[in-house]
Amino acid sequence: MTELPESPSSSPELPSPSSSPSPSPSPSSSLSSLPSYSLLSPSQREVAEFPPSPQSILAVRAGPGSGKTFTMVNRIATLMSKYALEPEEILVLSMTNRAVNSLRGSLDFIINNNEISSKLELRTFHSFCASLVDQYGHLYFQSSVKRRLMDDLSWRSFSNIFSAKTISIAGKKVEGSLTASSLERILQGIKSGEFSLKQASDKFKVNKDYLNELLLYLEQNGMMRYQDFIADAISIMDSSSLDKQDETSWIPQLAKYKVIIIDEIQDMHYSLLKVIKKVANYPTYGQSGKHLTFAGDPNQCIYEFLGSSPELLQKLSKDFPNYETNHYNLQETFRLTPQILEAATEIAVKRQGLQSIPLQSVKPDWLKPTAYTKDSPVEEYDYIISEITRLILESGGLLKPADFIILARTNKETQAIEEHMRDLYGLKANKFSSSATWASSRVHVLLDIVNVINQGPGSDFGLLCSILKIDKKPGAKLRVSKLFTLYDQWRSTGNSGPCQGSNLEEFITSEIQKLKVKSTDKKATNSQSKLASIYKSPDHKDTLHSITVFLNSIRDERVNLKSNDTPKSIISSLYEIMSKSDLLEYLNTPDIKRGHSPKVGSVTPTDEQRQRLDRNIAAFYLSLKNSYSQFIDYDIQDNSFLEYFLKTYNDDIAVSNPELINISTIHMAKGLEFPVVFLPGSPSSFGSSSYWASLLSDEKSIPEPSKGRLFYVACTRAKNLLYIGIPGHFDDLPSSVSDLLTNKVPTMSSRINERGSLLENLSFDLNRPIPSRAKIKEGSSLLKSLNIDQSNRTATGSSITIARKYHTVSTCSTHKVIAASIHRIKRVVR
Numbered sequence: 033m034t035e036l037p038e039s040p041s042s043s044p045e046l047p048s049p050s051s052s053p054s055p056s057p058s059p060s061s062s063l064s065s066l067p068s069y070s071l072l073s074p075s076q077r078e079v080a081e082f083p084p085s086p087q088s089i090l091a092v093r094a095g096p097g098s099g100k101t102f103t104m105v106n107r108i109a110t111l112m113s114k115y116a117l118e119p120e121e122i123l124v125l126s127m128t129n130r131a132v133n134s135l136r137g138s139l140d141f142i143i144n145n146n147e148i149s150s151k152l153e154l155r156t157f158h159s160f161c162a163s164l165v166d167q168y169g170h171l172y173f174q175s176s177v178k179r180r181l182m183d184d185l186s187w188r189s190f191s192n193i194f195s196a197k198t199i200s201i202a203g204k205k206v207e208g209s210l211t212a213s214s215l216e217r218i219l220q221g222i223k224s225g226e227f228s229l230k231q232a233s234d235k236f237k238v239n240k241d242y243l244n245e246l247l248l249y250l251e252q253n254g255m256m257r258y259q260d261f262i263a264d265a266i267s268i269m270d271s272s273s274l275d276k277q278d279e280t281s282w283i284p285q286l287a288k289y290k291v292i293i294i295d296e297i298q299d300m301h302y303s304l305l306k307v308i309k310k311v312a313n314y315p316t317y318g319q320s321g322k323h324l325t326f327a328g329d330p331n332q333c334i335y336e337f338l339g340s341s342p343e344l345l346q347k348l349s350k351d352f353p354n355y356e357t358n359h360y361n362l363q364e365t366f367r368l369t370p371q372i373l374e375a376a377t378e379i380a381v382k383r384q385g386l387q388s389i390p391l392q393s394v395k396p397d398w399l400k401p402t403a404y405t406k407d408s409p410v411e412e413y414d415y416i417i418s419e420i421t422r423l424i425l426e427s428g429g430l431l432k433p434a435d436f437i438i439l440a441r442t443n444k445e446t447q448a449i450e451e452h453m454r455d456l457y458g459l460k461a462n463k464f465s466s467s468a469t470w471a472s473s474r475v476h477v478l479l480d481i482v483n484v485i486n487q488g489p490g491s492d493f494g495l496l497c498s499i500l501k502i503d504k505k506p507g508a509k510l511r512v513s514k515l516f517t518l519y520d521q522w523r524s525t526g527n528s529g530p531c532q533g534s535n536l537e538e539f540i541t542s543e544i545q546k547l548k549v550k551s552t553d554k555k556a557t558n559s560q561s562k563l564a565s566i567y568k569s570p571d572h573k574d575t576l577h578s579i580t581v582f583l584n585s586i587r588d589e590r591v592n593l594k595s596n597d598t599p600k601s602i603i604s605s606l607y608e609i610m611s612k613s614d615l616l617e618y619l620n621t622p623d624i625k626r627g628h629s630p631k632v633g634s635v636t637p638t639d640e641q642r643q644r645l646d647r648n649i650a651a652f653y654l655s656l657k658n659s660y661s662q663f664i665d666y667d668i669q670d671n672s673f674l675e676y677f678l679k680t681y682n683d684d685i686a687v688s689n690p691e692l693i694n695i696s697t698i699h700m701a702k703g704l705e706f707p708v709v710f711l712p713g714s715p716s717s718f719g720s721s722s723y724w725a726s727l728l729s730d731e732k733s734i735p736e737p738s739k740g741r742l743f744y745v746a747c748t749r750a751k752n753l754l755y756i757g758i759p760g761h762f763d764d765l766p767s768s769v770s771d772l773l774t775n776k777v778p779t780m781s782s783r784i785n786e787r788g789s790l791l792e793n794l795s796f797d798l799n800r801p802i803p804s805r806a807k808i809k810e811g812s813s814l815l816k817s818l819n820i821d822q823s824n825r826t827a828t829g830s831s832i833t834i835a836r837k838y839h840t841v842s843t844c845s846t847h848k849v850i851a852a853s854i855h856r857i858k859r860v861v862r
């Protein structure tokens with residue numbers, strides 16, 4: 033039996049370094065007079081210009097809105113213009129795609145030089161590790177196959193198909209059974225060296241041979257989980273730099289980096305810190321070590337539960353003992369008003385025992401954040417929507433729905449708000465989610481089919497998953513396991529080369545061909561076709577027919593998409609394949625509930641289930657479109673759009689839509705800013721106190737630093753107006769809190785500073801013209817007709833009239849009127 037390689041083999045052939053460090057000509061001269069450079073504040077300029085000496089660290093503490101992105105982009109430009117670094121010598125890493133896209137957008141805007149931008153390595157940790165594994169994995173690992181990240185549902189399907197008691201892999205029969213989460217845990221443990229195969233088999237009580245074969249199968253088929261990419265990338269870096277003197281063994285791309293810039297360092301969890309250390313300590317051509325720039329804000333560390341640490345920025349010297357560390361602060365906030373900054377710092381930082389950094393607002397005085405009290409979430413959501421409506425109407429459309437964000441703590445809460453807005457007001461919201469929500473629903477089958485069409489890594493598995501859905505008869509899982517076993521035997525007897533994803537399709541197609549010649553010598557040919565032993569009863573003839581139709585239509589659509597793989601043509605191809613092979617029925621069966629797997633076609637979906645399906649399909653299409661615009665905008669050099677989509681569909685791209693109000697968890701809104709932020713804080717159910725109660729109410733309560741940081745991140749997303757739901761009555765707040773807030777709602781006409789009214793200040797700050805008198809008048813009369821302005825002048829009232837009206841006046845729902853007015857004002861302001 034073949035054992036999994038414990039570690040990559042060493043010293044494979046690499047391109048020689050002489051061909052690698054990038055030659056002149058330097059594109060940097062064109063960067064010497066960037067228009068944005070003059071805008072840098074003195075503290076931003078110091079950071080931008082800090083010398084990138086080898087083995088030095090620049091640790092930048094950057095409070096909310098202090099222009100971290102702006103400063104880092106100017107630093108990148110300065111490194112090239114002043115310190116003559118080539119773009120290929122700089123690596124920029126961040127946690128999320130959103131942060132990377134925002135950096136890339138600013139860079140394109142500021143540098144305005146495609147040649148330079150395209151050479152800069154600007155990546156998420158995941159894509160950086162994945163690209164190392166993609167490019168160099170074949171040199172260090174036994175299997176040369178391309179790797180593909182498996183999402184949660186694929187992972188569960190994998191365990192579903194492979195958890196049969198006896199299974200044949202690589203021509204050997206092995207026994208065992210394992211849940212998806214245990215398998216993942218084992219995989220991580222073995223890769224990280226936490227335990228050996230033998231220890232894993234003892235600990236998880238599973239046959240060692242079975243485990244080994246499963247892991248080998250995953251390896252050979254390039255099927256990986258997120259942590260695998262990280263572990264493999266670290267292995268590659270270790271193996272290629274074993275000999276610090278032998279330049280020929282180094283990976284040129286890594287040895288070229290002279291500067292590494294890491295954004296949001298406070299959110300780095302341990303495995304990523306390990307990646308940074310490996311890249312930082314990787315040998316460098318022509319100098320002894322690299323320079324590191326880290327930027328972050330300890331008070332915005334909200335991923336402690338994943339292993340990150342607010343102290344990281346301060347304690348870097350421990351992790352990099354041979355580096356000289358220099359600490360800098362960015363001292364101004366360009367986003368926060370003095371009142372929002374003060375309230376957030378006092379309540380969330382100082383009262384919670386956290387260390388505040390000196391930060392000053394460059395804005396003039398504004399209004400204090402508005403505190404309101406509501407008795408229940410429903411009342412609170414109604415209040416928020418009525419306030420949004422009022423502000424849009426009163427500003428004559430200067431404020432637009434997309435200027436507002438409601439920040440919830442949990443996905444469940446965002447879901448509740450979204451449903452409330454949709455069901456009672458008919459309003460669609462722009463909900464940020466951490467991954468493609470459709471990917472955990474039945475719509476995932478579309479992805480399986482895309483995998484099959486693409487004929488890349490993951491194709492075999494996509495086909496197995498599709499067949500599992502095409503086969504609607506009892507025992508489908510067993511048949512798919514058997515099919516895999518036969519395929520595996522066929523493969524191990526030398527019928528195909530190393531698996532590159534398209535072999536299962538080839539195997540099934542050739543077996544179907546054998547069945548077709550049955551008319552001449554039925555007995556002989558049927559026994560030759562391996563499929564006949566699986567789909568033997570007349571009942572299963574239909575299944576076999578559907579599989580045949582499925583594969584034929586895949587081939588047809590593959591040809592169509594070769595020349596035109598736009599989202600629209602992909603969707604129409606998918607529809608074609610689904611309808612021909614009876615998969616639409618699968619899609620229309622309600623989603624599996626825990627422990628219940630309804631038989632396909634046996635249950636009629638309810639209206640709500642149908643709507644959910646529609647939304648998931650629409651979300652899949654949106655993912656296709658978002659991914660496509662990235663593919664085009666950033667001129668991605670993947671083989672095809674399908675290939676790119678399969679790598680990126682799960683990315684958290686936050687897409688703003690000017691027509692829609694935003695809803696997000698606080699975690700997902702990190703790094704973003706909005707003119708108006710609502711932070712709900714009502715008791716979650718009768719009798720339970722508000723989540724924020726301990727921060728806001730009790731003077732003597734024990735400090736809660738992690739809750740304080742979450743509150744801080746939430747409040748500091750607000751550029752102009754902040755609403756905070758408070759527990760209890762405003763007058764009962766301790767004065768140290770109530771002094772920082774107001775129980776009055778902001779009104780557009782009130783004068784707030786020397787610049788004038790709130791409307792004038794918003795117009796200045798958002799760089800939008802003040803709407804015409806006619807528009808403002810129209811907004812006011814619409815507002816009057818809704819009759820919500822009077823009831824909300826003081827926010828700390830009890831329940832607002834709107835919710836009541838909705839329940840009593842069923843024929844003309846106030847909610848619908850509000851929704852209509854938002855839609856109408858949108859037309860007016862266009």
Ligand SMILES: Nc1ncnc2c1ncn2[C@@H]1O[C@H](COP(=O)(O)OP(=O)(O)OP(=O)(O)O)[C@@H](O)[C@H]1O
Pocket residue numbers: 071072073076094095096097098099100101102103329332366367702703704748
């Ligand atoms: N020197 C400057 N002059 C004017 N505006 C600036 C300057 N620097 C940054 N800004 C603006 O300030 C806002 C906040 O900047 P940015 O989003 O980069 O902050 P940040 O430090 O990343 O914030 P956070 O930590 O909350 O994510 C942006 O709108 C940016 O354009």
